[in-house]
Amino acid sequence: MKAVVPFKVVNAKSRLATLLTVEERARLARLMLDDIIGVLRQCGLNVVLLATAPFTYDAEVVVSDKDLNSALNELLKAEVEPVMIVMADVPLITPDNVRDILKSPSDLVIAPGRGGGTNIQYIKDPQRYHVDYYGASFLDHLRIAEDNGLTVEVFDSFNASSDIDEAQDLVELYIHGRGRAAEYLRSIAALDISKGRVRVVKDDYKVQEARVPWKYAATE
Ligand SMILES: Nc1nc2c(ncn2[C@@H]2O[C@H](COP(=O)(O)OP(=O)(O)OP(=O)(O)O)[C@@H](O)[C@H]2O)c(=O)[nH]1
Ligand SMILES: C[C@H](OP(=O)(O)O)C(=O)O
Incomplete structure (x- = not known):
């Protein structure tokens, strides 16, 4: 099964500029990505990196200069198998978290991020769903699921909710x-x-x- 990890290649984690230099942010973003991909692979998932610019990485890399939602929705449109979307800034997730998400009988599993965001989504049928990140995306995703008649599990986890934005x-x-x-x-x-x-x-x-x-x- 595919796990799609969106990754902003240039100027990643710009909101951390209040504390970290551009080099430190780039290194931290890359190491968070490595940690997350390591966890997803331990769970047997095939990682697809959805990158904003050409990026050399030991995984399938899809480059798209479209905005995050358009790029992800284009990818979902082409999928018929379940897909997990994991943001590249959720570095505390563990293999047990991922396995628990995979066990859910619901059509959609959402791990919310603090402040209304969405950190992980496990979408059983990508043909019946689309994403809408930014703003209170957690609420938007619940609404999209409801509009499409999908059952939803909200994944309650400290690790999965801890995204690194600020x-x-x-x-x-x-x-x-x-x-x-x-x-x-x-x-x-x-x-x-x-x-x-x-x-x-x-x-x-x-x-x-x-x-x-x-x-x-x-x-x-
Ligand atoms: N493919 C793709 N990924 C994106 C894009 N914007 C952000 N991302 C990724 O989506 C996830 C969530 O984005 P943010 O939390 O806003 O991360 P960010 O854009 O690096 O951080 P800020 O610059 O502080 O907003 C992270 O994994 C980013 O790397 C985009 O336009 N395209
Ligand atoms: C992409 C966005 O991430 P945040 O910046 O809220 O962590 C969201 O979760 O909708």
Whole structure:
């Protein structure tokens, strides 16, 4: 079965520019992609990378300069088998999460992202569905499923809901990440617990630092 992973090749994760340089963002985006693809492959899925520009990667790469929704819907139109769409910024997902999603009897499984977004969709019949990302896409996807008479399971998971859009989201990756993206983040940034909400900061800050116990952070 196919797992489609959309990936913005140039200027990925631009909202992280409040904390990370363009090189750091590119590296983090690439490592999150690697971690996610590794998980999908462990579950036996055939990964298709839907890239915005030519990109060399050890997977099937489809390049489309169309916007995210048009590119994905064009791809879905050509599919008759079930498809999973996984965003490239959900680095905490585990093989167990993916296997649980695959077990669902529903026509559509949606893993919401925080703030109204959609992180993962498992679409049993792509001919009866289309995607509409951006804005409160979770609600839009529920509506599209309802309009098409599809049964829906909302996948309730901390890992699957933790997408990395803004600097504050990096806290989850820093604390809970087990893959290479988390390892990289912990090598370039620190966890500041000095006041209020825990934050990920770069080392030029004066911080009261918290460390992740090595056993919890161990990469798989
Ligand atoms: N194929 C394709 N993928 C996209 C496009 N825009 C974003 N993506 C990917 O879709 C997923 C969700 O997008 P965002 O969370 O907005 O990620 P982003 O565009 O890298 O982040 P920002 O620049 O901060 O908006 C990520 O996996 C992106 O790499 C697009 O126009 N085409
Ligand atoms: C693509 C978009 O991602 P976000 O920027 O909300 O994580 C969405 O989930 O609709």
